[in-house]
Amino acid sequence: MSHEKLKAFRKRSIEKALHAGLPAYFIDECLGDGVIRIKPGGIADRIVVRQGQVQVKPVECRSC
Secondary structure, eight states, X not given: OOHHHHHHHHHHHHHHHHHTTOOEEEXXXXXXXXXXXXXXXXXXXXXXXXXXXXXXXXXXXXXX
């Protein structure tokens, strides 16, 4: 699957989840570290598990 098709699929999936009032989750392909969660209000967080501890941090850049 091409990179552009994957981006379009991810965008549609996020839009569908948010439209249904659900958060959307996807693997971060930019940094390859953690999962990105986008909440219905548009707030995006990066979820990473390190040494058994869950860390939730705001997403600083979504350029990919």
